[in-house]
Amino acid sequence: MFKHIFNIFNKPEEVWSALRSGDISIANLYIQVIIPLSLIPPLAGYYGTTQHGWQVGNNPPVKLTPDSALPISVMYFLALLAAFYIIAQLIHWMSxxxxxxxxxxRCLALAVFSAVPLLLAGIAQVYPELWINLLIGLIGMTYAVYLLYRGVPIIMGISDQQGFLFASAVLAASLVSLVATLAASVILWDFGVGPAFTH
Known part of the structure; x- marks a missing residue:
C-alpha cells in the first residue's frame, strides 16, 4: 500500500488498476495511508505558525501561540479524516x-489517493508565507484533480465519458465540503478554538 503513494506520481494508471483489483481494507487504508498523510499538513502548520510565522510588509513576523495552535492543528487533522470518509461515502452513493x-x-481509495499530492503539498506550511503556500498548493491541487479524472474510470469500471461526469461531480462535492469546513472553523472560533497571535 505504501508504494502506491510514490507510484501515484509516475505510474497512476498502474496504481488505480492495482487498487481496483487488489484486496484492500478500510483499516489498512487508514493505518498505512490516511492517518500518516493527514498528519503532514497539521504538523507542518503547527510548526510553521508557532516557530516561523508569516510577515506582512516590513512588520515583525506574526505567530500563533502554541496553546492556540495545538487545538487548531488537532481540529485540522480530524477534519481531514472526516472529509475523506464523507467524500468516500458520496462517491459510494453516486457510483x-x-x-x-x-x-x-474502492471509493475511499479513490478519495485518498487522488488527494496524495495535496496532502504532501501540506509540508509547505512549515514556512507559512502566503505566496509559497499558494504556489505549492496550486501545483498539488492541479495534480490531484488530474489523478481524480484519471482514476475514476479505472476504479469505477466505467467509460471515460462517464468518468468525466462522475469526477466532475466528485470535484464539486469536494469543493462543497471545503466550504463547509471553512464555515465550521469560523463557528469553532466562537467556541474558543481560535487563533491567539504573538510576535
Whole structure:
C-alpha cells in the first residue's frame, strides 16, 4: 500500500488498476495511508505558525501561540479524516448512478489517493508565507484533480465519458465540503478554538 503513494506520481494508471483489483481494507487504508498523510499538513502548520510565522510588509513576523495552535492543528487533522470518509461515502452513493455500486473501500481509495499530492503539498506550511503556500498548493491541487479524472474510470469500471461526469461531480462535492469546513472553523472560533497571535 505504501508504494502506491510514490507510484501515484509516475505510474497512476498502474496504481488505480492495482487498487481496483487488489484486496484492500478500510483499516489498512487508514493505518498505512490516511492517518500518516493527514498528519503532514497539521504538523507542518503547527510548526510553521508557532516557530516561523508569516510577515506582512516590513512588520515583525506574526505567530500563533502554541496553546492556540495545538487545538487548531488537532481540529485540522480530524477534519481531514472526516472529509475523506464523507467524500468516500458520496462517491459510494453516486457510483450506482454511473454503473454498478462499488465497494466502499474502492471509493475511499479513490478519495485518498487522488488527494496524495495535496496532502504532501501540506509540508509547505512549515514556512507559512502566503505566496509559497499558494504556489505549492496550486501545483498539488492541479495534480490531484488530474489523478481524480484519471482514476475514476479505472476504479469505477466505467467509460471515460462517464468518468468525466462522475469526477466532475466528485470535484464539486469536494469543493462543497471545503466550504463547509471553512464555515465550521469560523463557528469553532466562537467556541474558543481560535487563533491567539504573538510576535
Amino acid at each position: 450506482s448512478t454511473y454503473g454498478e455500486r462499488q465497494p466502499f473501500t
